Amino acid sequence: xxxxxxxxxxxxxxxxxxxxxxxxxxxxxxxxxxxxxxxxxxxxxxxxxxxxxxxxxxxxxxxxxxxxxxxxxxxxxxxxxxxxxxxxxxxxxxxxxxxxxxxxxxxxxxxxxxxxxxxxxxxxxxxxxxxxxxxxxxxxxxxxxxxxxxxxxxxxxxxxxxxxxxxxxxxxxxxxxxxxxxxxxxxxxxxxxxxxxxxxxxxxxxxxxxxxxxxxxxxxxxxxxxxxxxxxxxxxxxxxxxxxxxxxxxxxxxxxxxxxxxxxxxxxxxxxxxxxxxxxxxxxxxxxxxxxxxxxxxxxxxxxxxxxxxxxxxxxxxxxxxxxxxxxxxxxxxxxxxxxxxxxxxxxxxxxxxxxxxxxxxxxxxxxxxxxxxxxxxxxxxxxxxxxxxxxxxxxxxxxxxxxxxxxxxxxxxxxxxxxxxxx
Numbered sequence: 001x002x003x004x005x006x007x008x009x010x011x012x013x014x015x016x017x018x019x020x021x022x023x024x025x026x027x028x029x030x031x032x033x034x035x036x037x038x039x040x041x042x043x044x045x046x047x048x049x050x051x052x053x054x055x056x057x058x059x060x061x062x063x064x065x066x067x068x069x070x071x072x073x074x075x076x077x078x079x080x081x082x083x084x085x086x087x088x089x090x091x092x093x094x095x096x097x098x099x100x101x102x103x104x105x106x107x108x109x110x111x112x113x114x115x116x117x118x119x120x121x122x123x124x125x126x127x128x129x130x131x132x133x134x135x136x137x138x139x140x141x142x143x144x145x146x147x148x149x150x151x152x153x154x155x156x157x158x159x160x161x162x163x164x165x166x167x168x169x170x171x172x173x174x175x176x177x178x179x180x181x182x183x184x185x186x187x188x189x190x191x192x193x194x195x196x197x198x199x200x201x202x203x204x205x206x207x208x209x210x211x212x213x214x215x216x217x218x219x220x221x222x223x224x225x226x227x228x229x230x231x232x233x234x235x236x237x238x239x240x241x242x243x244x245x246x247x248x249x250x251x252x253x254x255x256x257x258x259x260x261x262x263x264x265x266x267x268x269x270x271x272x273x274x275x276x277x278x279x280x281x282x283x284x285x286x287x288x289x290x291x292x293x294x295x296x297x298x299x300x301x302x303x304x305x306x307x308x309x310x311x312x313x314x315x316x317x318x319x320x321x322x323x324x325x326x327x328x329x330x331x332x333x334x335x336x337x338x339x340x341x342x343x344x345x346x347x348x349x350x351x352x353x354x355x356x357x358x359x360x361x362x363x364x365x366x367x368x369x370x371x372x373x374x375x376x377x378x379x380x381x382x383x384x385x386x387x388x389x390x391x392x393x394x395x396x397x398x399x400x401x402x403x404x405x406x407x408x409x410x411x412x413x414x415x416x417x418x419x420x421x422x423x424x
Contacts, residue, residue: 009043009044011046012047012049012075012078012082013031013035013050013086014050014051014083014084015034015050017051017052018087019053019054019055019056025299026295026296027053030051030263031050036213037084037108037115038111041114041115042118048074058093059090060093061100063097072100075103082103083097083103084106085105087264089107094140108264109136110136113136116129124184124188131181138170203253204416205253205254207256210291211262211291212262214324215289216260219352219361222355224243224245242256251394256280256283259277261303263303281311281313284369284414284416285320285368286318287319287320287322288301288322292337293328319346320364320368321347321348322349323348323350324352325351325352326351327351327353375411376410378391380409382407384406388407390421390424391409391421396411396413397411398411
């Protein structure tokens, strides 16, 4: 039953700045990102956001008694219904804080799971979120896993009967995980068939990666004419979208837009979304889109590279770095960045919103595909027209001569293309 008013769940965001954690990041930037995460979840009314500095976390309640009482008074005065803790909260801490404050509480992992659940569009994405959520909740028996019977998006952490529901039984969770795993295996097999079909017309794959909200989907839309959801919002894109892109030489590539990465991405989600990010593993070129205007752009870059390494992407994979959102900067700040990018191989500056630099991005993709290309001569029989057509589709033909034995074709191609041709 829909609520009678449109008022969202009143939420307060708290970023615990723990002195003993050794975190290198500025707590205020971390809080800003947490607020953006909260804004990405529909149905919330953000009432406030604070950094709470702690000498060390309390094992049972995270915060000390004084801070719990202070926050409790604020929760009551502001009629807060949901607390979002930007960091890990143990099951015991969560239970104790919810009892003390008499409100629901979500930690960073729970919030990201909620957002992923709301955004997942494909069957695979939905199943992966369900499995990640169940794994997350398996040790949190005080929580209600209402998402298993929900009627619409969301995992049920924010809404639903909550504390009045019977604790989730581990055996039931395990049974549900087994069922979901079987369903996911079927979906993954279907995707494997799709990949095999693409391999028969094996265009190179170019994967867009980057920190969430860096502008990947906007670049993707501008380059391909697609209409992928592109908003100034964290995790606007979850499921990978693929489109053909014609390069200046006339050859085509498959451009893939992927989920944005984020600092402290929950381990459950890195594992669960490995299949979603498999296009990155298969990519001939990885295009790393950065919001070059963000105060922590270097830290964001490190996070992206760290996750790529976890996923198993080779360090020597052909890659391009796109310094995006350059138009936001004043000219005095923009010029040095443009000069610096010119001096770095495989680096371009762009403004996806104004199309500035996007031609340079396309040219950089072509140059990256050309890395390590070699010249070969192939003799094709008169009945091998399909192979000849494929070579022209790839844009690798530099000349051809008719002979009695067949057509002698001169090509300049990459090792990957040579291998793909050998399998035809």
